[in-house]
Amino acid sequence: MHDAELDNWHDYEVHSAREIVALLRQIGEKKQLIRMKIKGEADVCVTSILDVDGDEGVFILDRSINREQNERIVQAKSVLCETYLDKIRILFSVSGVQETEYRGAGALAADIPASLIRLQRREFYRMPTPVTNPVPALVPMPLDLGGGNASFPLADISCGGVALLDNKMMLNSTIGQTFTNCRIELPEIGTVTTSLQVRNALDVTMLNNKTSRRIGCMFVDISRANMAAVQRYITKLERERNARLAGLS
Incomplete structure (x- = not known):
């Protein structure tokens, strides 16, 4: 504390x-x-x-x-x-x-x-994001990699940060590395702009035997308005999940 x-x-x-x-x-x-x-x-x-x-x-x-x-x-x-x-x-x-x-x-x-x-527990709880319609995070790329923005799908989201899937191993996943001016396009909510700092990275083998890198990132200097948008999106995902569970029961 x-x-x-x-x-x-x-x-x-x-x-x-x-x-x-x-x-x-x-x-x-x-x-x-x-x-x-x-x-x-x-x-x-x-x-x-x-x-x-x-x-x-x-x-x-x-x-x-x-x-x-x-x-x-x-x-x-x-x-x-x-x-x-x-x-x-x-x-x-x-x-x-x-x-x-x-x-x-x-x-x-x-x-x-x-x-x-x-x-609330939700502030720490990671909510998986949709697989069929992935949520994109646009990360500015360094000039030596061509500049511009590259899109990375989210694996999950919480009020503390997000996990990015880097299928092409493009990002520097060194712990402490910070990506500034990232834009996360949250469906039905809007665009969240924030810096993302790498907290962990894990290489995972997919079902098709291809390797992907899962990079856990923490929000840095996120505004209260952007944090409120993240909270609204997590609430939306929870409602959708609860509705699915209710339909299955």
Whole structure:
């Protein structure tokens, strides 16, 4: 978890006080561990929620066994928290942390956050793209390869990036290689323009014994409008898949 991470996920913010209280209660009831990190420091404290008081706007956390760590948490203006609930990642920032007692033992009290980030499984889940009508990604080619744009079909898409199929082994698949100004033509949604950075590459043998290269790429500097288009397309693919499954059942 990075300090800037909360700033990157505005689209997944929950602002409903009732929903935030309910989520915190579920995290506490399921005894999910929470990683607390003081902003700007590497020190991490692992804790859990003991109680949530929605009326008072406060929740109670187990305190660290390290006295100095507790003191630093209390003195900090802001503490970043990260946990999971039913495999959904939850991030929030708390302030106003104070030492308190809970059922006769030392604990920490914090203000219930005004908002939190709830990252659905879909943000990490790769959705296969159609094989019969492939989604093309147009990647600018270097001059020594003739310049212009070459088209590569997508193998899958997620909110983090795409996998390209490079059947002719044209692309530089070195990890960290970045392709700028790529255009992905999403059917019925529109064109998404973004940079793509290579994160992994795998050579696969197809059914016809030809070799293809699958290149996993991460979106780099993608705008919020383009990310919203990607999310709409993933939702569309999910609806179509669910409709097919419903038809088969």
